Amino acid sequence: MINSESIWQDISAIREKVPLVHSITNYVAMNSTANALLALGASPVMAHAENEVEDMVEIAGALVVNIGTLSDPWIRAMKLAIEKAKNKGLPIIFDPVGAGATELRNNTIYVLLPSGPPTIIRGNASEINASAASAAKTRGVDSTESSETAIESAKRLVQTYGSTVCISGEVDYILDQENIVEIHNGHPLMPKVTGLGCTATALCAAFAAVNPNPLAATAGAMAVMGIAGELASKSEYCKGPGSFQITFLDALYNLSFEDLHEKLRAKS
Numbered sequence: 001m002i003n004s005e006s007i008w009q010d011i012s013a014i015r016e017k018v019p020l021v022h023s024i025t026n027y028v029a030m031n032s033t034a035n036a037l038l039a040l041g042a043s044p045v046m047a048h049a050e051n052e053v054e055d056m057v058e059i060a061g062a063l064v065v066n067i068g069t070l071s072d073p074w075i076r077a078m079k080l081a082i083e084k085a086k087n088k089g090l091p092i093i094f095d096p097v098g099a100g101a102t103e104l105r106n107n108t109i110y111v112l113l114p115s116g117p118p119t120i121i122r123g124n125a126s127e128i129n130a131s132a133a134s135a136a137k138t139r140g141v142d143s144t145e146s147s148e149t150a151i152e153s154a155k156r157l158v159q160t161y162g163s164t165v166c167i168s169g170e171v172d173y174i175l176d177q178e179n180i181v182e183i184h185n186g187h188p189l190m191p192k193v194t195g196l197g198c199t200a201t202a203l204c205a206a207f208a209a210v211n212p213n214p215l216a217a218t219a220g221a222m223a224v225m226g227i228a229g230e231l232a233s234k235s236e237y238c239k240g241p242g243s244f245q246i247t248f249l250d251a252l253y254n255l256s257f258e259d260l261h262e263k264l265r266a267k268s
Contacts, residue, residue, distance in 0.1 A: 010216075024077060025064060053081040117163060128157065154175050159177075174218045189233055204221040
């Protein structure tokens with residue numbers, strides 16, 4: 001069951017243990033992702049060199065693989081990191097950014113997913129549909145579909161890889177073999193800030209580093225993202241997308257149990 005008490009327990013564990021989240025992520029999201037992990041209480045590292053990713057996985061609490069800005073050396077590094085994390089039993093969180101947009105992205109997904117089936121896959125509806133080899137169209141990294149349209153595709157990914165799958169949108173849907181959880185938190189400004197989807201993936205990794213239940217970890221991360229967005233939007237300093245980025249980090253850093261208890265809107 002997803003509730004404010006269980007989510008707060010994970011937040012407290014993150015703040016106490018400060019898990020290292022190794023992110024092979026994109027240039028656009030590196031700064032915002034790292035700052036969000038720090039604000040939550042985790043420790044970020046952004047390493048993508050082929051000759052160090054395995055060593056970094058060795059000391060990490062979770063691995064994020066985000067295909068937002070690809071190159072051949074990065075793809076090779078991603079595969080090495082995934083295989084190392086798989087052998088170590090480390091949580092692997094995969095973000096198929098822009099899936100379906102180009103042949104390179106699709107081929108990368110087809111190579112990486114089987115090499116170490118992710119613990120968690122998080123993307124918008126178009127990305128989840130494309131990752132499941134459907135006929136969805138993607139416009140860059142923005143979804144052209146609502147999150148509920150990708151539920152069947154998410155189920156196929158769950159069956160194929162045994163992963164927990166998160167479809168981000170106005171409502172976030174989190175699925176595993178037996179359950180579907182809905183998170184109804186968030187704010188319309190959030191899609192106006194680049195990198196917040198990637199930030200959600202990184203927070204999933206932080207939660208997965210302290211909670212061995214991927215469904216609960218993902219639901220907790222998405223709830224925290226949404227609630228922090230709601231709190232940020234109400235700040236007197238928030239005037240639009242630019243200031244929202246700052247107030248979001250502040251909200252994440254100052255998040256309390258009372259905030260969770262008052263604002264959590266989850267359905268399972």
